[in-house]
Amino acid sequence: MTNNQAATETFFAPLNKLDRDPKNVRKTYSKEGIAEMAATIRADGYxxxxxxIVRKGDKRGRFFVTAGGRRLAALSLLAEAGEIAKDYLVECKERNEAEATEISLIENTSVEAMHPADEYEAFRVMADGGKTVEDIAARFGTSETKVRKRLALARVSPVLLDLYRNEEMSFEQLSAFTVSDDHAKQVEVWNSLPSWNRDRRSIRSALQSDAITASDKRIKFIGGIDVYEAAGGTVKRDLFDERNSGYALDVGLVEKLMADKLEAEAEKIRAEGWKWVECVSELPREAHYMSRLYPASVPITDEQQAELDRLEEEYAEIEEMIEAGVADDEAEPRAxxxxARMAALMEPSEAYDPDGLAMAGCYVLMDYYGNLSVERGLIRIEDEPDEADDEAEGADSIDEPVTRQDEEKQEPVFSLSAAMVQELTAQKTAIIRAELAHNPEVALAAVVHAMLTDLFNSYGSNDETCLEVKVKSERLETSIKDPAACKGIAAMDDLKENYGHTVPGNPRHLWDWCLEQPTATLLDLLAYAAARSVNALQLPHFERKVQRAHAERLARALKIDMTLWFEPTADNYFGRISKTGMVQAVTEAKGADFASGISGMKKADAAAFAERQVAGTGWLPALLRIEPVSESGEVGLSYPEGDDCPFDVDEQPDIENDDFSDAAE
Incomplete structure (x- = not known):
């Protein structure tokens, strides 16, 4: 036997005679990693x-562990816990000191980690073989949640797992498929989605098209996902989304629970005496054109006034006793x-006229936010009183005669010529203009009224105003890939919903309502309407140079911090530009050294890397920056270097010849 052969034979050494080798190239071990290693050793009978791999130590009978430092640490942990003896015999192989560093380096660099997909399938094989989640977690020293996640990933279609192995799919995309166990549907969804729309949110949405998320307003309306489960509903939970409580799979049950809640409320409303009460999924369009019955203030009754007088006298007596220092302990609580009772009696109350209840009705529905809503006092056209019909007909008359002789005399009706009508109405228009020009309060109400009739769809056309003030609002959702994630759109939607609950639903009531509002309210509405008309879009067929230059000035006047509204991510920016653009972005944000490796990465990895590097730096794409005013007073419109600019930024816009036809449509 040669010396080399003798050196490689195994032998047993006591655990307390083994030390970490200072020549071991790995110096650091995580506590979690050691605990996991200890669990695997324990599960395999220690x-x-x-x-x-060891070499002789500095002292007689001791050995340095050249390869296997983590195993040594795990065994020491088990010995400290009393699971094995401190002198537990460990099987070793001996090498000489000259080879120590080389052996340690080989062990720590030559072993290739298992591909995650192989690990997922290995966990599934163990589960299929009868191992419980708890057993597997204990065997590998990991958490049960981690095991469940790996088992969920193992249940994804083998076709998609192969794509993940071949780096044609990201982990985020793979994890999105765990919300469904239908392999055929998983593959169908992957193939049906365009490459630019295969983010986790889109995949989950497509897979759960027949399910309802726990955050959906319908679930909120019925009282939460727990109410649905208590009614026998099935829930599918996404292990990879800690913020989501799951998906309700029984849409029919959700609809039934909603209907039951609406009908229960409708029964209470019917007891109030309305002519009709209907449950609807949303407010019908015709409701916006119905007349409405409003409650009137109810004066205090004689009985209530008598009670109020008695309470006032009692309160005065108690106050006197308290001031004189002769009141008992019950005096202050009674006061x-x-x-509280006096405040309740003096609280103004309202009630509907009983005659009005006999001709009006209510809609019971779920509002935009998932809350119960009751629209009371709506009068259908067929239930309008005759007097109201007569007034409406008179208001719609255009060619009203100046005078009409008694029909019994059968004299001809006198009416004005068309030219005379036009001239007199022109005179009237001029007079109204002159007076309005000197009454800014009414003018503000008139402008807000005209703008609101344009913006709120329920008002239909702009025929309700004589002002030729129109508001055009470009629909931005069609130009944004994920409009739901746009903070600006969300903020404007919230405002619209808020004003929708404030502004009257009937256009015939809007004018009087505007006149009654304080200036502050009208100015808020004017700002909202003006905001809805802002359009800084650049379109392929219409550059809008002049308008966008003004938008820059407007943004500067508003002192907008764009970083509060937009943060570039892989989804909304980096994943949709070239790697050259990513390099430029990271260079601008962090410096060239941080961007040097992007060109060699796969695009998805490069986009994720760019997102991480730019995060928190305040960097924004050039088109989202608020450009400074130049010395000439002009606001520039810059583009990223290397990108194709759709027009010459140095060219001065020709206002007279620029094509504004698209804006006028």
Whole structure:
């Protein structure tokens, strides 16, 4: 036997005679990693799958562990816990000191980690073989949640797992498929989605097209996902989305629970005496054109007034006793109770006219936010009183005669010529203009009224105003890939919903309502309407140079911090530009050194890398920056270097010859 052969034979050494080798190239081990290794050793009967590689130590009978430092640490952990003896015999192989560093380096660099997909399938094989989640977690020293996630990933279609192995799919995309166990549907969804729209959110949405998320307003309306589960509904939960409580799979049950809640409320409303009460999924369009019955203030009754007088006298007596220092311990609580009752009696109350209840009705529905809503006092056209019909007909008359003789005399009706009508109405228009020009309060109400009739769809056309003030609002959702994630659109939607609950639903009531509002309210509405008309879009067929230059000035006047509204991510920016653009972005944000490796990455990895590097730096794409004013007073419109600019930024716009036809449509 040669010396080399003798050196490679195995032998057993006591655990307390083994030390970490200072020549071991790995110096750091994580506590979690050591705990996991200890769990695997424990599960295998405290045996090692691979022997330790050792060399003789500095002292007689001791050995340095050249390869297997983590296994040594795990065994020491088990010994400290009393699971094995401190002198537990460990199987080792001995090498000489000259080879120590080389052996340690080989062990720590030559072993290739298992591909995650292979690990997922290995977990599935163990589960299929009868191992419980708890057993697997204990075997590998990991959490049960981690095991469940790996098992969920293992249930994804083998076709998609192969794509993940071949780096044609990201982990984020793969994890999105765990919300469904239908392999055929998983593959169908992947193939049907365009490459630019295969983000996790889109995949989950496509897979759960027949399910309802726990955050959906319908689930909120019925009282939450727990109410649905208590009614026997099935829930599918996404292990990879900690913010989501799951998906309700029984859409029919959700609809039934919603209908039951609406009908229960409708029964209460019917007891109030309305002519009709209907449950609807959304407010019908015709409701916006119905007349409306409003409650009137109810005066205090004689009985209530008598009670109020008695309470006032009692309260005065108690106050005197308290001031004189002769009141008992019950005086102050009684005084507080009297104050509360007096406040309740003096609280103004409202009630509907009984005659009005006999001709009006209510709609019971779920509002935009998932709350119960009742629209009371709506009068259908067929239920309008005759007097109201007569007034409406008179208001719609255009060619009203100046005078009409008694029909019994059968004299001809006198009416004006068309030319005379036009001239007199022109005179009237001029007079109204002159007066309005000197009444800014009414003018503000008139402008807001005209703008609102344009913006709120329920008002239909702009025929309700004589002002030729029109508001055009470009629909931005069609130009944004994920409009739901746009903070600006969300903020404007919230405002619209808020004003929708404030502004009257009937256009015939809007004018009087505007006249009654304070200036502050009208100015808020004017700002909202003006905001809806802002259009800084650049379109392929219409550059809008002049308008976009003004938008820059407007943004500067508003002192907007764009970083509060937009943060570039792989989804909304980097994943949709070239790697050259990513390099430029990271260079501008962090410096050229940070961007040097992007060109060699796969595009998805490069986009994720760019997102991480730019995060928190305040960097924005050039088109989202608020450009400074130049010395000439002009606001520039810059483009990223290397990108194709659709027009010459140095060219001065020709206002007279520029084509504004698209804006006028």
């Amino acid at each position: 045996r090692l799958l691979h022997n330790l 507080e109770a009297i104050q």
